[in-house]
Amino acid sequence: MSDELDLLRAANPVRSGEGPWRDRPLSAHAERGLNRLLHSKRTKRARRRLVLRAEAAVLVLGAVLAFTFSDIGAGAAVAVPVALAPQAGAPSVSLDRLARRAEARARAAGAADGPHRGSHLQSWYASVGAGPGAAPSAVVPEERVTRWRADGSGFELVVATDPRHPGRRVIDDTGGRWRTVKDGKVLHRKTYPAGPADGHRGLGARTRPPTDPEALREQLATLYGATGRTTPQLLAALSALLQQWTPGPRETAAIVRVLADAEGMRPAGGVTDRLGRRGQAYVYDGPDGAMNATRQMVVLDARTGQFLGTEITFTKDLPDFKIKSGEVLSYEAWMP
Incomplete structure (x- = not known):
């Protein structure tokens, strides 16, 4: 758990005391969203594991909980795909x-x-x-x-x-x-x-x-x-x-x-x-x-x-x- 907390803290670019993100009670909209997340059937079935996935690089926090279906075990790991290689010398369309x-x-x-x-x-x-x-x-x-x-x-x-x-x-x-x-x-x-x-x-x-x-x-x-x-x-x-x-x-x-x-x-x-x-x-x-x-x-x-x-x-x-x-x-x- 300490490793997961360290990862979240490192990924969060906003300090708790800054701007609109400073500590304060949740709004009604945020509270409803949190309750849906905590109590949804999919979340209960999900593997509780902190991972980096696509949203890790594009959301403000940079790291999120990725939920995968419960029947995908650790043995389902496969090789990482090779990155796409654009043809830099070819004509480009703006x-x-x-x-x-x-x-x-x-x-x-x-x-x-x-x-x-x-x-x-x-x-x-x-x-x-x-x-x-x-x-x-x-x-x-x-x-x-x-x-x-x-x-x-x-x-x-x-x-x-x-x-x-x-x-x-x-x-x-x-x-x-x-x-x-x-x-x-x-x-x-x-x-x-x-x-x-x-x-x-x-x-x-x-x-x-x-x-x-x-x-x-x-x-x-x-x-x-x-x-x-x-x-x-x-x-x-x-x-x-x-x-x-x-x-x-x-x-x-x-x-x-x-x-x-x-x-x-x-x-x-x-x-x-x-x-x-x-x-x-x-x-x-x-x-x-x-x-x-x-x-x-x-x-x-x-x-x-x-x-x-x-x-x-x-x-x-x-x-x-x-x-x-x-x-x-x-x-x-x-x-x-």
């Missing part, structure tokens, strides 16, 4: 130019080309132990599908991908029905009936993403935590949004424009993502919190602006966590 392309595509979109609730992604997060003798491990890559209807009904499906075949899809929708293939292990499957929103069908899942960039910034701040509007907060908030919604052309244009206006995002060249798709890489390697030890990459389709994926890598050695510069902290690959 975010501003790509935003204009996405905006032109949005203007040609039809009424049926709106967003839909839910998402489909493959993700992988490192799990890093702290303290003497702690051995770093890695969570098996997961493929996750969520779908929600206007009446609140929907489903969640999480399947472990085969680590020997990175990027191979293990979820199939042949005939319009989702099913798992034989080489995928189902980690979580749940169907929700129609009814009022709960923790799985909360305000984010019910609030359609705006098509106006400024309105999108406001939503990312109010619903997804990008209150300071820093680039790390923005990237974390976009990831959270994309886990709730799959954007259409108009929402995609707003996302690319928000990225184009973000401080510190620079083009890094063409790249092939983990699903074999060609895209343009955009990198942020500015301040990321207490440790300032990561590079965050966003991969976008150079023709449409579609959000293809993210990757976070370490930019310096962190001996206390047995981390070397260049190692991958997390990746997310988004699918339609």
